Amino acid sequence: MQSDPQSHRTGFAAEWHEVTVQYPFATRQVVGPVSIAVRPGERVLLLGPSGSGKSTLLLTLTGLVSNSIPATVSGDICLFGVNVGTRQPWAWAAQVAQYFQDADQTLCGMRVEDEIAFALENRALPPKHIADRVMEAMQRVGVPESWRKRPTSTLSGGERQLVALAATLVQNAPLFVADEPTAHLAPQAADRLHALLTEHDPHRSVLIVDHRLEGLIQHIDRMVVLGRDGTILAEGHPRTIFRDERDLLASEGIWCPVATMLDAQLEHAGIAPPAAPLSVEEALSHVDPALSSREDVDRAIPAVKAFVAEYAVRSAPTALGAPVLAELVKADCAPFLGPTILRNIDLAIHQGEILGIFGANGAGKSTLGLCLSGLLPLKAGSRTGAPGGYAFQRPENQFTVGTVRDEILDALPEQVAARDKAEHVASALATWGLSGLENRHPFELSQGQKRRLALATLTVSDRWPVLVLDEPTAGLDALGVSTLMREMQALQGRGHAIAVITHDMDLALRLCPRSIVVGEGGILADGPTQELMSDTALLRRAGLAEPSCAIALQWLHRVASC
Amino acid sequence: MLKALNPLSKLLVCIVGLVASVLVFDARFQVVLIVVTGFTLVALNRTSPLLLLALMVPFCLFGLGFLTTSLLFRQDSDFATRMAGEALLSSHAFSAGLTLFLRAVACGMISVFFALTTDPAALVRALMVHARLPPRIGYSLFAAMLLVPDLASEAQQMRIARAMKTGRRIRRVPGPAEIMSLVIPMLAFAIRRAGRTALALEARGLSPVGPRTVLNAPSFRRSDAIFIIAALSVIALCGAAAFSDIGGVLSLPLVGHEEPA
Amino acid sequence: MSSTRGWTLRETLIVTVLGAVFAVLYLGWVQVWLIAQAIFGPVTMDVVMGFWFIASIVAAAIIRKPGVAFAAEVLTAAVQILLGSPAGLLLLVTGAVQGAGAEVVFAATRWRNYSLPVLLTAGIGAAIFSFIYTWIRFDYGALQPGILIAMFILRCLSGALLGGWLGHLIVEALYRTGALAGLAIDHAKRSAIA
């Protein structure tokens, strides 16, 4: 089952030829026409703005779209040289392992070990063999033995993602397809998984959709960029695309690696790296202070400084003595129907403050956030302050009514006049790039659209003095994140207190003057974000990583000391 | 150790127990069933007696309904007892009501016995291996069983989201009006979850045809045989005792009330 | 939506999952019935009966395929037994009879029409079937004809309102949540608009 013999004949593991997709009763195609081919052993990244049809395209691969999710698909789709339509979706499972965008969509709700063994059971492998492979997958992905008997519904968002990845990796299929596989993973876990997913193996092709490029992009052989209209904008090696199409990507709101910006700065200074860099280290390797000429290094300094300045804290620090808007005192926090996981928490959040909350997966960040916003009763201790708003880690949890418009209307305070309400809704939709979707069901949106809608319901009014945003950047494209940053800073300016739970260290560094690190059943550290981020021991202990600009900062220090 | 038994042997014993409880319309028989089952749970499964009592509350409420109807509507006792299908045995409405009450608790106890000692996954696996249940049906049932406990946490999430939007505090226990308002969202959640699970099952290759391995399928061991023989003998002995005591009059196998389905 | 008569995996799962949720609701309704019964006397059963037909009506109106109404009701009964309904195993028979009553009505439209009148009729169908069944089980022949007629009419009304009409309301409310996208009902409704 390792590789289909036919793949050698046609040469492609997967191939879309002139494919278009239209959802029923939609006015236009979401995809296409698109032609993409993935060769055996190739690792392809599919990149594009939110709502450009990436997930839809992946779902057509084994025929789930049109077979199980109604849509009209035209064009040819082939897997290992065989037309997809000739088999039912389930018959492809031995060849294609699929991780869907949402871990909950990938998992069936069973216990962890059953979940991981499921695909192999379906292939009627011998029990002993299955047991060995399950064990191996758990070790490789980092799923602890102690989770074996736990139902996946009692895991935290990131833990669930790990299990779902183990359940798809265990299939060891010749084609691995993953839709944002690391969106909810803490930095260290994300790095490990990126390396695992993209391990080079001539018998395994990989097709990944991701917005999170750091640590992934180095392992990619080719990338395909989709535009808003669902057609291909660019295709080629990451190095060429990120240098040649930089402006196009930026204008479409598509993520580029952090190094691309440094590359631009260096180019501007006339000292561009010889090859387009994919990591900050690469970008600076030709101006190593110990090896390169002093002249080159001197020319690079202002560029690097400008780059680092981009990642400095941008929002004003909290005014000294600003009133406390919410406070936990000696609080014990437990998830609903779960055990107490955080003890003796003392945490205050002030007017006009943006507080960062970091920690490994399962550390208790979401639980702490819910307690801080006053929505989850404490096991012990007390909370003072007005009730807050909360952006759930799973955006679906936010939705209580039937359409996008009603969802926003519902979040407006009652005293707003009816006429103003329509205006508020229209402006919120425009701000978050959701115009035209107002009559859609929230659950039919793409993942990034769902996230934006959920955030729009929270930021549209001033009704919550305290806001807690749980991983708001997961699934967002670059445009979405810049909207989010603008909105957060506007709320901050109006005196709100915002706590943001995130795994994105770069974002945190820009937004949060102060942060806390959660772990080991309590708060490990509380202080200025910049200080926390330079404490490598703390970062390692809490499963975090340095922000991308750290290397550039170190470079500046080395230059200064030379 | 009860957990280690094959779910199918427990299922067999429980079904026999339920049938016996329905057929033998005798208060003492029901009491014996309740006591024996409860004692087995506490002794062999280390179930806390308090938990057991708490679990019996809804069944007692349910049973109490019969008791009060037969007490309050004495004038209808003809109707009520005929409904109870045991006019031959006792014309006394109260004893009929009492038996119905005890029967509700006995059935509840047997069901709880099954639920507390059996992992639903193991049951489905056993059915797939030993009863040739098709995997698609098996996993559908499995998904439904897994859903029920998740309804609680999903309802809680929904209540949090609503409390946030309405600005009212969440009550620890939802009132009847709030429960009613959660019915539709919970149904919608269930249907969505079903669709999602179907996609996940299909994507990982659950096929309607062909062989598949069933891991950790419970097998039948000697302890199963011992359990079945012991349990059935106890039920048979008690049943026989009840019958002989009644004096050979067969209680009609009619059920006491119209059951909702 | 698949146009074939066979059920897709998604549809199978939806029927079982609806069975599970309605089983919980049915058990709750039993409590309502008992309280009402204690106050108003035994005829209450006929008044509240219709709610116990609702699973088959909702499932059928959503999936619109042969066998759905019957299977949903039997499954609900099975899950209730698993959840510990004291009514015991005979519940399966009751469920089968009631499900068959609704199924017969849908079969009469060749599983094509699921408008409100058909749903109301399905509720009445289930009521009639269940009435015949209880007649046999409890020897209704011994009752006064007046009471019998009253009981029959009450039960049919209950089947139509608590079963058919309430079922219709639930389906409409569910449709508005968007959870039914891609199912037969969604297809029918959108084509009706288009």
Ligand SMILES: Nc1ncnc2c1ncn2[C@@H]1O[C@H](COP(=O)(O)OP(=O)(O)OP(=O)(O)O)[C@@H](O)[C@H]1O
């Ligand atoms: N089931 C559906 N029915 C109708 N429209 C849908 C459905 N699923 C997605 N869409 C729409 O199709 C478009 C593409 O969605 P898709 O999920 O493929 O986007 P995406 O590129 O994966 O975006 P993201 O990065 O946000 O995940 C979106 O505009 C979305 O609203």
Ligand SMILES: Nc1ncnc2c1ncn2[C@@H]1O[C@H](COP(=O)(O)OP(=O)(O)OP(=O)(O)O)[C@@H](O)[C@H]1O
């Ligand atoms: N119902 C439950 N039963 C048992 N344990 C639970 C339950 N719910 C959550 N937990 C555990 O509580 C811990 C904290 O969960 P929480 O969701 O707060 O983590 P988190 O820090 O937000 O993680 P992530 O980054 O993955 O979202 C996790 O280890 C999780 O496994």
Ligand SMILES: [Mg+2]
């Ligand atoms: Mg997507």
Ligand SMILES: [Mg+2]
């Ligand atoms: Mg979390």
